[in-house]
Amino acid sequence: MDLQNKVAIITGASSGIGAAIAADLDQAGMKLVLTARSQQKLADLAAQLGNAVVVPGEITDPDLPQQLLDTAINKFGQLDVVINNAGIMHMMAIEDADVDALCTMIRVNFEAIVRMSYTVLPHFKQQGSGFIVNMSSVSGLKTGVMTGVYDGTKHAVEAFTDSIRMELAGSGVSVATIEPGAVATDLYKSWRERGQKGYDELVPNPLQSKDVARCVRFILEQPAGVMVPRLFVVPATSPV
Numbered sequence: 001m002d003l004q005n006k007v008a009i010i011t012g013a014s015s016g017i018g019a020a021i022a023a024d025l026d027q028a029g030m031k032l033v034l035t036a037r038s039q040q041k042l043a044d045l046a047a048q049l050g051n052a053v054v055v056p057g058e059i060t061d062p063d064l065p066q067q068l069l070d071t072a073i074n075k076f077g078q079l080d081v082v083i084n085n086a087g088i089m090h091m092m093a094i095e096d097a098d099v100d101a102l103c104t105m106i107r108v109n110f111e112a113i114v115r116m117s118y119t120v121l122p123h124f125k126q127q128g129s130g131f132i133v134n135m136s137s138v139s140g141l142k143t144g145v146m147t148g149v150y151d152g153t154k155h156a157v158e159a160f161t162d163s164i165r166m167e168l169a170g171s172g173v174s175v176a177t178i179e180p181g182a183v184a185t186d187l188y189k190s191w192r193e194r195g196q197k198g199y200d201e202l203v204p205n206p207l208q209s210k211d212v213a214r215c216v217r218f219i220l221e222q223p224a225g226v227m228v229p230r231l232f233v234v235p236a237t238s239p240v
């Protein structure tokens, strides 16, 4: 896809990987609809970009996907790409489990992607084009100790995406996942602070958010007839 003047929605755009994807797609000449809860962070980011609007919101709000689609159409006249990136990570031993926090994570990491997809896919099918990239993780491919529910949300993202990829084959609409290993963001920092002592020794050089953004752009910029449905990217030193 030639990204120039195309329109993308990016969720979780207020920090980390989402903000880096916004900067990269802006460089490619795209017009952007940015969402997350932190209104000020979104406004600060949009002010640095060429053509971006912000729609602050809670990603689990069932009305948000339609609001984002309407904003893309009303402001820019079209929608071409959705980057489902918003996510959180709770890791806890089963005896310490805060089941409500875990279920909220399921809604943020998985239910929100399902809702967004079911809102934009009819629009994409009707126009005969469109691309959804879902942020998975190395946790979508394997599991670890105390991360069962997080891993489960990312495995669910993998299953859902691969299923609709096959369902949509030949429609002109594409879906893909990306599976990053450790990336130096707020999520990664809080994970280490909450118990992954020793992770610095295991992965001394995590990816940077812009490394993941470059991979997202690689997926989107493949020529017609070429599809990268899954892109697994880890730090060169990662033993995981």
Ligand SMILES: NC(=O)c1ccc[n+]([C@@H]2O[C@H](COP(=O)([O-])OP(=O)(O)OC[C@H]3O[C@@H](n4cnc5c(N)ncnc54)[C@H](OP(=O)(O)O)[C@@H]3O)[C@@H](O)[C@H]2O)c1
Pocket: 011, 012, 013, 014, 015, 016, 017, 018, 035, 036, 037, 038, 039, 041, 057, 058, 059, 060, 085, 086, 087, 088, 089, 108, 135, 136, 137, 138, 179, 180, 181, 182, 183, 184, 185, 186, 187, 188
């Ligand atoms: N960092 C890693 O090592 C790593 C590795 C693999 C995959 N990932 C995935 O990458 C994605 C981005 O994470 P990150 O590492 O960039 O972390 P981050 O810097 O904490 O970014 C998370 C983003 O999600 C948004 N978000 C969280 N909860 C939300 C909610 N309830 N409603 C709306 N927006 C919400 C946050 O914005 P607000 O707080 O402003 O709402 C923020 O923009 C996640 O899906 C994560 O699972 C991360």
